[in-house]
Amino acid sequence: MAEIEADYLVVGAGAAGLAFVDALVDASDADVVMVDRRERPGGHWNDAYPFVRLHQPSAYYGVNSLPLGSDSIDESGPNAGFYERASAAEICSYFQRALDHLLDTGRVRFLGASTCSFERSDGHTVTDLATGDATAVRVRRRLVDARYLETSVPSTHVPTFGVDEGVRVAPVNSLAEVPDADGFTIIGGGKTAMDACCWLLDNGVPAEALRWVRPRESWVLDRLYTQPLDLLTPTIDGLSLQLEAAAEAETVDELFERLEATGQLQRLDPTIEPTMYHCATLSQAEMEQLRRIDDVVRLGYVRRIEPDRIHLTDGEIPTGSGQLHVDCSAYGLRRSPARPIFEPGRITPQPVRSCQPTFNAALVGHVEATYADDATKNRLCPPNQYPNTAMDWMRTTAVGQQAQNEWGQDRELTVWMEGIRLNTGRGLRSHFGEPAMVTAIERMITHGESSVTNLERLMAGLPTG
Numbered sequence: 117m118a119e120i121e122a123d124y125l126v127v128g129a130g131a132a133g134l135a136f137v138d139a140l141v142d143a144s145d146a147d148v149v150m151v152d153r154r155e156r157p158g159g160h161w162n163d164a165y166p167f168v169r170l171h172q173p174s175a176y177y178g179v180n181s182l183p184l185g186s187d188s189i190d191e192s193g194p195n196a197g198f199y200e201r202a203s204a205a206e207i208c209s210y211f212q213r214a215l216d217h218l219l220d221t222g223r224v225r226f227l228g229a230s231t232c233s234f235e236r237s238d239g240h241t242v243t244d245l246a247t248g249d250a251t252a253v254r255v256r257r258r259l260v261d262a263r264y265l266e267t268s269v270p271s272t273h274v275p276t277f278g279v280d281e282g283v284r285v286a287p288v289n290s291l292a293e294v295p296d297a298d299g300f301t302i303i304g305g306g307k308t309a310m311d312a313c314c315w316l317l318d319n320g321v322p323a324e325a326l327r328w329v330r331p332r333e334s335w336v337l338d339r340l341y342t343q344p345l346d347l348l349t350p351t352i353d354g355l356s357l358q359l360e361a362a363a364e365a366e367t368v369d370e371l372f373e374r375l376e377a378t379g380q381l382q383r384l385d386p387t388i389e390p391t392m393y394h395c396a397t398l399s400q401a402e403m404e405q406l407r408r409i410d411d412v413v414r415l416g417y418v419r420r421i422e423p424d425r426i427h428l429t430d431g432e433i434p435t436g437s438g439q440l441h442v443d444c445s446a447y448g449l450r451r452s453p454a455r456p457i458f459e460p461g462r463i464t465p466q467p468v469r470s471c472q473p474t475f476n477a478a479l480v481g482h483v484e485a486t487y488a489d490d491a492t493k494n495r496l497c498p499p500n501q502y503p504n505t506a507m508d509w510m511r512t513t514a515v516g517q518q519a520q521n522e523w524g525q526d527r528e529l530t531v532w533m534e535g536i537r538l539n540t541g542r543g544l545r546s547h548f549g550e551p552a553m554v555t556a557i558e559r560m561i562t563h564g565e566s567s568v569t570n571l572e573r574l575m576a577g578l579p580t581g
């Protein structure tokens with residue numbers, strides 16, 4: 117068997133693996149072998165549905181050393197007034213360029229179309245999926261498991277419901293153009309389903325032709341509060357209002373009332389209390405568009421689709437041969453259990469700041485290269501499992517804010533963050549002349565510590581599980 121050596125073996129060349137390696141190589145002299153089952157870098161973006169766009173601005177997504185897009189503000193369309201968001205094709209070609217830059221350093225090697233086994237502590241076997249040839253990789257420093265949170269997307273997942281012969285079911289990826297159908301049954305309550313509904317409506321399908329199976333209602337973030345650079349002030353204002361609510365709410369109900377009243381969380385149907393939170397983000401224009409769909413099915417999860425009936429966990433509804441059932445039920449973000457990010461011989465990149473995977477992976481790469489011991493590294497990078505339920509808003513906010521408080525005590529990290537493009541708050545200082553920004557920063561400082569304490573108190577009062 118062939119043998120190679122490297123300081124780090126990084127399994128997974130998706131957004132997380134690339135952002136980690138980019139930051140590690142920038143801050144150290146390490147050499148790295150990257151492995152991915154796919155031939156190309158970019159992970160799930162290679163299988164994304166055709167009309168998908170980043171949910172956040174391109175300005176702070178990707179690897180730190182290479183800008184994505186041109187930081188321009190869209191003038192028309194559902195994203196008008198907000199920073200541009202890259203398409204899947206743009207993201208895939210971007211990640212190829214990012215990998216090429218890493219290869220150009222001479223310190224990174226990429227083994228595509230290869231899989232990696234995890235059985236040994238000091239060495240691992242990489243198998244070429246085309247030839248079956250195996251290579252032993254001796255790892256001098258650490259294995260990096262950048263597939264721990266591998267994303268699930270509709271084109272590659274297996275639906276959890278059964279489908280009888282003759283029923284028309286299509287993954288959302290098949291919607292390159294509007295298919296011929298009398299009606300569309302959209303299955304799923306998450307962001308992919310929201311995107312599919314918006315796309316069908318934008319492409320002329322009447323709202324009456326859409327039926328939306330939403331097993332759970334979701335809290336949704338307002339895109340206004342995710343903007344960087346010139347539009348940063350509302351984002352920081354929003355964050356400060358979240359911390360204020362988190363610090364002052366007497367009860368969980370009051371917390372969510374305040375978050376909604378200040379526009380930090382929104383819901384599609386004001387009469388239903390959301391139980392789900394996946395960081396889905398929509399503009400007001402998209403919210404209005406989606407509220408046009410009246411036929412919302414709230415009978416739980418789809419279990420089986422027969423030619424004339426859909427069976428759900430809490431009931432059944434009729435269907436027919438004219439209906440196209442659009443599967444948007446892949447879970448997207450993987451909620452693998454939180455584990456220490458830094459362990460002997462191993463790094464497992466995971467969220468720290470809520471729902472910012474590339475910022476977090478770069479943070480982990482930078483911290484690995486810059487700090488000496490794992491206790492310090494884990495203190496700066498506590499794992500913050502992706503949210504699932506509405507209650508998870510409290511945990512992800514508390515863990516993320518606790519980390520933010522730690523970063524604020526560390527001069528090196530503060531300077532690094534001020535300069536990196538993956539940090540939403542970069543350029544904060546240039547807004548210091550704006551009264552709204554000054555008020556927001558004062559509010560954040562006031563509630564930085566007490567928000568964590570109060571959230572922990574509120575969570576302690578929740579029923580177990």
Ligand SMILES: Cc1cc2nc3c(=O)[nH]c(=O)nc-3n(C[C@H](O)[C@H](O)[C@H](O)COP(=O)(O)OP(=O)(O)OC[C@H]3O[C@@H](n4cnc5c(N)ncnc54)[C@H](O)[C@@H]3O)c2cc1C
Nearest residue numbers: 128130131132152153159160170171172231232263266267
């Ligand atoms: C539609 C959609 C929109 C999104 N928009 C945003 C957004 O705007 N902002 C944001 O921050 N996040 C967004 N996300 C979240 C997104 O999941 C992350 O941004 C990021 O792309 C996840 O990257 P990853 O590297 O963790 O996972 P993946 O992209 O899944 O990459 C993991 C890689 O590991 C490889 N792999 C797995 N097992 C092995 C093995 N044994 N051997 C070798 N290779 C292996 C896989 O082939 C894969 O390429 C979005 C997600 C979706 C689905």
